[in-house]
Amino acid sequence: MGLVIDFRPAQPADYPEIARITRDSYLSAGHFDSAEHPYMQQIQRVAERAEAAQIWVALREGELVGAVTLASYGEPFADIALPGELLMRILVVDPAVQRGGIGRAMVAGVIEVARSLPGIEAVSLSTGDDWTSAHALYRSLGFQRVPERDWTVERETEPKTLAWLRVYRLEV
Numbered sequence: 001m002g003l004v005i006d007f008r009p010a011q012p013a014d015y016p017e018i019a020r021i022t023r024d025s026y027l028s029a030g031h032f033d034s035a036e037h038p039y040m041q042q043i044q045r046v047a048e049r050a051e052a053a054q055i056w057v058a059l060r061e062g063e064l065v066g067a068v069t070l071a072s073y074g075e076p077f078a079d080i081a082l083p084g085e086l087l088m089r090i091l092v093v094d095p096a097v098q099r100g101g102i103g104r105a106m107v108a109g110v111i112e113v114a115r116s117l118p119g120i121e122a123v124s125l126s127t128g129d130d131w132t133s134a135h136a137l138y139r140s141l142g143f144q145r146v147p148e149r150d151w152t153v154e155r156e157t158e159p160k161t162l163a164w165l166r167v168y169r170l171e172v
Contacts, residue, residue, distance in 0.1 A: 003100065064094075125143070
């Protein structure tokens with residue numbers, strides 16, 4: 001029997017675990033050195049994020065193992081979405097269970113959600129330029145690069161440097 005994941009909208013009782021998984025996932029991947037980084041603090045405020053965007057969770061045998069944020073064009077968390085796109089961001093899987101297909105199942109769930117929404121024609125996302133395993137996952141699920149939409153954010157380091165973000169898109 002294959003991996004069985006329940007994919008559903010987050011509930012307020014899920015928020016502390018979503019915050020923990022988000023923190024642990026970003027820190028274990030080396031994206032940030034500290035949970036005190038301003039962006040890390042922002043993405044751990046799950047209740048605030050849920051007021052401005054949809055948060056969905058993945059459960060395996062009843063245990064919350066991942067989360068993802070979804071936003072449509074014009075919404076606060078839809079920074080790069082174009083009209084007709086559902087933006088997928090902050091996709092995290094608990095580091096204790098990574099590499100087991102949960103991320104893939106979550107992206108498949110996002111695609112199904114997008115297909116069910118009126119007016120949504122595509123799913124888009126940004127991912128770090130050097131996040132090669134994420135690139136491979138998205139390509140394997142049919143996402144295409146949209147290099148003309150790539151963008152940068154300034155890192156909070158001294159000296160200031162830029163982080164390149166790649167944009168991927170999938171027609172649904």
